[in-house]
Amino acid sequence: MLPITPILFSLLASAAPAPKSHLVIEPCLVGDRQQFESVTCDIAMRNTGDKPIKVSHAQAVFSWDSIAPEVTVPPNGTAYLKASVSMRDHPGFAKHSFRLTTDEPGALAQRGASVHGFVSTVLDQTVPTIDFGAVKASAAPASKDVALSSREVADFRILGVDSKPDYMDVTIGSDGRSVHATLRKDAPWGLVHEKIKLKINAPRQSQAWIDVEANVIGDVAPSGNPFAFGLMRTNAKNEFLLRLTSDSGKNFKIGSAKLDQVKGNVDVVPCTPAATGCKMLRILVANDQQAGRLQGNLLVELPEYDRTLPIEVVGMLLPPDFKVHDLNEEWKDKQASGGASQAAAAPGELNLQQAIKQTTEQVERAPPPGNGPLLRWSVANDGSVHGYIIYRADAEDGPFLRVNKDLIATTDTPSTAGVHYQWRDDSAVSGHTYWYEIGMVKGNGDKVPLSGAQKVVAK
Amino acid sequence: MKRNLLCATLGATAMAALFSVSAAAQTCASPASWHPDASGTPDLGGSTCANEAGILSVCQNAAGAPQAAFVALLDIAAQPQGSFNTITFTGGAGYTISTYLVPQASGCNNNAACTTVGDGSTPMAHTDIPPGQYYLIITGADFDTAGACGTFNAHADGTLPVTLQSFSVG
Numbered sequence: 001m002l003p004i005t006p007i008l009f010s011l012l013a014s015a016a017p018a019p020k021s022h023l024v025i026e027p028c029l030v031g032d033r034q035q036f037e038s039v040t041c042d043i044a045m046r047n048t049g050d051k052p053i054k055v056s057h058a059q060a061v062f063s064w065d066s067i068a069p070e071v072t073v074p075p076n077g078t079a080y081l082k083a084s085v086s087m088r089d090h091p092g093f094a095k096h097s098f099r100l101t102t103d104e105p106g107a108l109a110q111r112g113a114s115v116h117g118f119v120s121t122v123l124d125q126t127v128p129t130i131d132f133g134a135v136k137a138s139a140a141p142a143s144k145d146v147a148l149s150s151r152e153v154a155d156f157r158i159l160g161v162d163s164k165p166d167y168m169d170v171t172i173g174s175d176g177r178s179v180h181a182t183l184r185k186d187a188p189w190g191l192v193h194e195k196i197k198l199k200i201n202a203p204r205q206s207q208a209w210i211d212v213e214a215n216v217i218g219d220v221a222p223s224g225n226p227f228a229f230g231l232m233r234t235n236a237k238n239e240f241l242l243r244l245t246s247d248s249g250k251n252f253k254i255g256s257a258k259l260d261q262v263k264g265n266v267d268v269v270p271c272t273p274a275a276t277g278c279k280m281l282r283i284l285v286a287n288d289q290q291a292g293r294l295q296g297n298l299l300v301e302l303p304e305y306d307r308t309l310p311i312e313v314v315g316m317l318l319p320p321d322f323k324v325h326d327l328n329e330e331w332k333d334k335q336a337s338g339g340a341s342q343a344a345a346a347p348g349e350l351n352l353q354q355a356i357k358q359t360t361e362q363v364e365r366a367p368p369p370g371n372g373p374l375l376r377w378s379v380a381n382d383g384s385v386h387g388y389i390i391y392r393a394d395a396e397d398g399p400f401l402r403v404n405k406d407l408i409a410t411t412d413t414p415s416t417a418g419v420h421y422q423w424r425d426d427s428a429v430s431g432h433t434y435w436y437e438i439g440m441v442k443g444n445g446d447k448v449p450l451s452g453a454q455k456v457v458a459k
Numbered sequence: 460m461k462r463n464l465l466c467a468t469l470g471a472t473a474m475a476a477l478f479s480v481s482a483a484a485q486t487c488a489s490p491a492s493w494h495p496d497a498s499g500t501p502d503l504g505g506s507t508c509a510n511e512a513g514i515l516s517v518c519q520n521a522a523g524a525p526q527a528a529f530v531a532l533l534d535i536a537a538q539p540q541g542s543f544n545t546i547t548f549t550g551g552a553g554y555t556i557s558t559y560l561v562p563q564a565s566g567c568n569n570n571a572a573c574t575t576v577g578d579g580s581t582p583m584a585h586t587d588i589p590p591g592q593y594y595l596i597i598t599g600a601d602f603d604t605a606g607a608c609g610t611f612n613a614h615a616d617g618t619l620p621v622t623l624q625s626f627s628v629g
Contacts, residue, residue, distance in 0.1 A: 375626075377627075
């Protein structure tokens, strides 16, 4: 955590003359990247003052990233901190942050830096997931299958399982493109958020990860998981009762019950009315903690079962004077009174004037040089698109494979009237018949088809 | 990262949909109100200077802020009626634009967990935002100097579908 003391609930602005830092830190842009790619980037730091500035401590926010621990930036000069980031399995836009401590005075000493990129996957599935849902630990082991595919890798195959949760059996299907996962009875009780890590045969991406979700319900189970505290006030006694019951109906012991990442106390009390195989946890959330969103775990030790049951807890702690309204009602009132956005023009129809201007300002660019097939397309409203992929096949019904190595970037000025793009296939063989399709990569990494197939004989 | 932030706030969304503080200019106390329509109109434009000056830290200390921010209220509807696919940000000179989306129920200047974040090269995606009411905090990067500020533009792309108008191969 940054040792910055937040000003809590200071809803009114309090402008004060601020000391000026002489250290300018530029974000490091690494462009389009592939999942699991490791990237190094030299973060530039420019000293505009006449005294050296020492960065005495630098730390990555993500545990899998790293950064050089220190550097001294000379007066009126520039120095660089080398950052190494792993893109892991997060698709779409990614920002990797770093916390820096400098020898500048006061609050200026705490600074940050960041590395930005866009992460693509070779898989057609952006975030492959196996969700077992609610599973009784006493029932037969639950099994699920997930199929993976790629229009970027010829003869895509899963080569093996790199890692998996200990309590899961994972096998690769005979087709080499599917995964069969079984949640065994020794799975931990509670909510499961895990990964199955696979080796794949993609030249640009050696791994693919599958998200695994489950709620394993053991013999002793809470009345809710996650358990919501709801809205709490810091001047109130925020006490909650959570019922634990035994599916077998037997009484059970609780060794200890404590909150993790949320301040508070937990007592074990009898159920009311008393019942066998039932215990109640009385949770008192402390008011002397950071207000706002609370999230953590309630850890319940069950010695007879030789395990600890984690129950996720979530809530919102607000100060007493924090005014709470029903915005839906306020919104209706505002609409009724004719209130409108204070920003820019009133919402309404398409801005035809702007659309025409954008269209007429578009310069018809010369096609890329070469003799291969030239693809031209025009797209309206592609502001949510990060880039385009061209797929090629030898027959109309495929199989289609990605043919452009780098994503075709969208324009910075998306238009309702349409933006023109073009791309030439230099790898086409003269005289050969090809079929082409265009796909989109959205900002979240999703791949979506844009066009049907178009046929051409390469010149 | 976005997913981490999202996971950190998912449970709050139900409350965010139910509760909120009132609103009215460009500070936490009186934020602007932004309601882009299906075409993304209007853009939200302004300056982070001379508005909210009390935000020092955001996203539970995940990032600092240079004490100069523009605050807007944003009502996120569920897809497919959602108000946008992505919001892109452009910042002017004098600072490095950074943006944070916080459930309204968490409070504006409460250093609460962020639902998602954006900046000049990272749009906010609707898919990262559960329906509800949010504070959109537009400010400088944590590596900006204290008080750094400047102009900005936020563009919602609307919900008009991406439409292929023509495609030829020759």
